[in-house]
Amino acid sequence: MAMALLTRLCPNPCSSSSSSSSSSRSVSRFPLSQKKMKFSRVCIAAACPNFLSFESVSRREVVLAGLLAGLAFPSAYIVDQAAAAEALETGSSMALQVDNINAYSYSYPLRPGKKSRNLSVESRKPERYSSAAPLSPDARQRIVSERLDLKNNIVVSVSVGPINSTFLKTNDSSTWDAKDVARSVLSDKSTARMTTGQRVAEINILDAKREEVDGNLYWHYEYLVQKSPTVTQRGYDVFRHSLAVTAEREGYLYSLNASTLDSSWQMMEPLFRETVASFHLNPPTDEYVPPYKDPWRFW
Numbered sequence: 001m002a003m004a005l006l007t008r009l010c011p012n013p014c015s016s017s018s019s020s021s022s023s024s025r026s027v028s029r030f031p032l033s034q035k036k037m038k039f040s041r042v043c044i045a046a047a048c049p050n051f052l053s054f055e056s057v058s059r060r061e062v063v064l065a066g067l068l069a070g071l072a073f074p075s076a077y078i079v080d081q082a083a084a085a086e087a088l089e090t091g092s093s094m095a096l097q098v099d100n101i102n103a104y105s106y107s108y109p110l111r112p113g114k115k116s117r118n119l120s121v122e123s124r125k126p127e128r129y130s131s132a133a134p135l136s137p138d139a140r141q142r143i144v145s146e147r148l149d150l151k152n153n154i155v156v157s158v159s160v161g162p163i164n165s166t167f168l169k170t171n172d173s174s175t176w177d178a179k180d181v182a183r184s185v186l187s188d189k190s191t192a193r194m195t196t197g198q199r200v201a202e203i204n205i206l207d208a209k210r211e212e213v214d215g216n217l218y219w220h221y222e223y224l225v226q227k228s229p230t231v232t233q234r235g236y237d238v239f240r241h242s243l244a245v246t247a248e249r250e251g252y253l254y255s256l257n258a259s260t261l262d263s264s265w266q267m268m269e270p271l272f273r274e275t276v277a278s279f280h281l282n283p284p285t286d287e288y289v290p291p292y293k294d295p296w297r298f299w
Contacts, residue, residue: 094274099126099158100287102144103249106256107278108156109271123148129160129252129291131298140164141188141255154268156258156275160291161188163251173217173248178208181246182221185255216281219246224262241265243272245279252291254281 094107124133124146132142141161148155164184168176186203208221224239242259256279258272 093271094278097145097147098282099145100282100285101126101128101289102158102160102254103282103284103288104158104247104254104256105278105280105282106158106275108147108275121148122146124157128289128293128297130293130295132160135159135161135189138188141185152260152264152268154258154260154264156256159185159189159255159257160252161185161255162291163248163253164188171251176210176217176219178210178219178221179205181219181253182208182223182244185244185246185253186223213280216247218279220244220276221246238262243269243276245276247279247281249281250290250292 093110095110096105096107098105122145124143126145129142129144132144135141135143141159143157143159146155146157163171164187167180167184167187170176182205186205204224206222206224208219211218211220220243222241222243224241226239239262240259241262242257244255244257246253246255248254256276258268258275260268260272
């Protein structure tokens with residue numbers, strides 16, 4: 001809806017020329033006060049700086065477009081598109097994601113498929129744990145950032161959650177088994193209303209290992225989860241194939257998960273392995289918000 005409306009307001013956003021006489025005539029057609037006109041102009045300017053050159057736009061459309069412009073062209077999307085474009089110009093196949101709120105970073109693939117758009121579209125931009133979207137009814141695991149490629153059914157997300165004592169019975173992370181770390185994270189990510197044992201049973205962990213990088217421990221694991229049929233893959237044998245990595249800080253598990261349909265695994269596996277290997281916990285800055293801080297805040 002937002003895209004259709006903005007297209008009506010500015011069907012040729014790439015044009016940089018607009019006559020002053022045309023602009024003045026269009027402004028006079030809007031029965032809006034100067035303050036409202038200024039507000040509408042600011043709201044749409046980022047998406048379509050020449051929208052005032054069209055005369056057949058109603059007052060309702062201008063006001064509505066002002067409200068929807070932020071949804072159609074969020075600033076984070078525009079910034080990420082520029083960063084991705086710069087990386088492509090330099091010949092890089094990966095772009096860097098840095099989240100100072102949760103103090104981690106990783107590299108993501110720019111163009112997973114030959115005809116796909118890059119993964120710079122953020123379905124969830126980085127946010128603090130207390131306001132992040134829960135992955136399960138108990139809201140233990142929460143998505144603090146996420147990137148999507150809908151065309152290729154690719155999801156790259158970072159989630160944060162407390163240690164699950166059912167699988168990790170000690171606070172000494174140096175003693176943790178990699179598969180137990182995987183079970184701790186995956187059991188808290190399941191959205192189904194079932195027991196912990198049932199949640200684990202629906203997940204097939206194919207491989208798990210532990211690595212130490214710069215003094216921090218990282219647990220890597222690969223797994224399959226059965227999912228509902230999709231438009232591109234029908235039947236009952238639909239699986240999502242995932243690579244993930246988890247690190248621990250202050251009693252919370254930070255996990256990067258990259259997944260796609262099992263039918264696309266051969267194409268995506270090399271890129272996913274590069275993405276997972278690039279995940280690191282960064283030294284906290286002034287912007288860092290620990291998961292336990294202000295749990296009542298939802299903004």
